[in-house]
Amino acid sequence: QEELTDLVKPFGSINKFIVMRSGKDALLEMGDVEEARSVIKHFSEDQALLRGKEVQVEYSSRQKLSEPENPKVEASRVLLAIIHNPLYQMNVDILHQVFSPHGNIEKIVIFHKAAAVQAFIVFDSDEAAAAAKSALQGRQIFDGCCKLDIKFSIFAFRFLGNYKEPVKMNRDYTNNSLPGDSQSKTSPQASILGAGTAFSTMKQGGFGSVPLSGVLPFGVTGSNDKCTLLVSNLHEVLVYEEKLFNLFSGYGRVLRIKMFENAKQALVQLADGVQAELALNFLKGAPLLGSAMEISFSKHNTIRHPRTRDFTMDPYNRFNSEYVKNCCPPSKILHISNVSDEVEEGDLLNFLAPHGVIQRVKLFESTNRRQALVEFDTIEQATEALASKHRSKLKATSLRIAFSRYHAIR
Missing domain, CATH: 3.30.70.330 (RRM (RNA recognition motif) domain)
Incomplete structure (x- = not known):
């Protein structure tokens, strides 16, 4: 919304802004007709661009915008959880682990809609659902992704039986004849919500x-x-x-x-x-x-x-x-720290070349420390280089080498 309004702000005030349900269209009501004419005239001569894509700006048949009336959804035991930016694949075990501390769950149904993952979470009482919504609204399941947007659902529990999703995406916890959910009933220590949860291995x-x-x-x-x-x-x-x-x-x-x-x-x-x-x-x-x-x-x-x-x-x-925050699987790109000021890109290239084909080397400074990224042709070559050269000396300093979370060197 902010990006769209920024396009037309120079031409006047904006009274109302509505994004259509498709997500591909929007309606903007300007302060007066002259301001609307200025917008149309400008963008008929100079193509509007948003994130590099052309945006069509034209008159609407509507003379005035009115806010749509949303049906009031009363508290119920069925929650609709919308998971934004789902970088990790969701399944019922993960969602059960997140929601179950707030009450007894009877059913979970996961489905995909638009760019988000959505799920119905059915509790055994309205109070449990309300407690989960209050505690989890706006939280991230994993750091930096999988943000929860939770609402009470207008669907009754009986309608959810019509969803025929795979077991990983649909589970009825009231039916003992269905596959078990032992993985979802992990201890509180295994909770995957970041905020407010500590993982202690000292025990x-x-x-x-x-x-x-x-x-x-x-x-x-x-x-x-x-x-x-x-x-x-x-x-x-x-x-x-x-x-x-x-x-x-x-x-x-x-x-x-x-x-x-x-x-x-x-x-x-x-x-x-x-x-x-x-x-x-x-x-x-x-x-x-x-x-x-x-x-x-x-x-x-x-x-x-x-x-x-x-x-x-x-x-x-x-x-x-x-x-633990930076743990990642083996990758083609290695992160190298404790690099001497005397080391040049060519030195690193020669030092690591016996282990494979190197695509690119980049030296940089971070927190006043010299570091490098080295990209190999394959993961196997990078793994061999790390196993062979971590803590080896290059020009008087011992290199510290780890796999990088970057997918490309810019």
């Missing part, structure tokens, strides 16, 4: 546990208590403890690593279960030196094997509470 008491506050990445429950991962399908010659440390330390504080000779396997113990879950979530299936890593939780919570490498006091154990 497991392991050395190096990090209190994580805020939103855990999509797919991470925060309730896992297994600290050790079994990593399989490794190259038996080219992969060793330091490379695994370089890779896994971006997702948690690595305590110990045990390589099994001739078995293409390793055990990686992290400080707590949440960090182990982060590593598994992002690195499972990631390519490393010709093979896709297979990762699962180990039955051993602590590594006690002989000839185990201990990284407990390693100064390059970099994971902290801020890292």
Whole structure:
């Protein structure tokens, strides 16, 4: 609305503004006829543009705009939740986790309309629905996206039975014969709403546990208590403890690593279960030196094997509470920090070139620290470079390398 009104503000005052239901048309009522004529005359000679697209400005057959009367919707146990900017895929488990703390849910139906995801949330009482609406209106399910716009629905519960959506998009919690919802009944610690929720991993008491506050990445429950991962399908010659440390330390504080000779396997113990879950979530299936890593939780919570490498006091154990915000899957672009003032783009290019084809290198400064972005041709090449060169020295400083969340270098 602001962008459209800015187009015509120079020609006079705007009395009313109505966006049509289609979202593609709008009606503006100017202060008087002369102001409306000025708008039409100007844009008949100079094409109106909005976000780079042509906008048609012409007279309406209406002489005056009146505000549409919206039917008053009384409080009911059925909520309509509109999820704006849905960067993550929604399902009934996520919405149940968000809404269930405010009352008993009987049904959830998710559907897509326009550019948003919408859902009907049916509670067992009007009071529970009102409490959920009051607590969640305007909140974001995940940081920076999935903002909730919640209204009481005019649809009665009996009409919602007509929605034939897949199980992930439609669930009746009153029908015990339907697929279970065990995943949706997670503990309060696993709540995915950012504001007002803290994820504490200190309860497991392991050395190096990090209190994580805020939103855990999509797919991470925060309730896992297994600290050790079994990593399989490794190259038996080219992969060793330091490379695994370089890779896994971006997702948690690595305590110990045990390589099994001739078995293409390793055990990686992290400080707590949440960090182990982060590593598994992002690195499972990631390519490393010709093979896709297979990762699962180990039955051993602590590594006690002989000839185990201990990284407990390693100064390059970099994971902290801020890292969880930037956790991302392996990507073609690497973020490099602690770059010496003497290093040029060509130095980085030569330093990392043995690991693959480099598309672009960009040096920059942020918070008075020199950093770089390096884009490889493939994710596998970038993963190899990180595993091989993190904490390696280039012109007197040890580089710190992590996967970048950027999809392109500008």
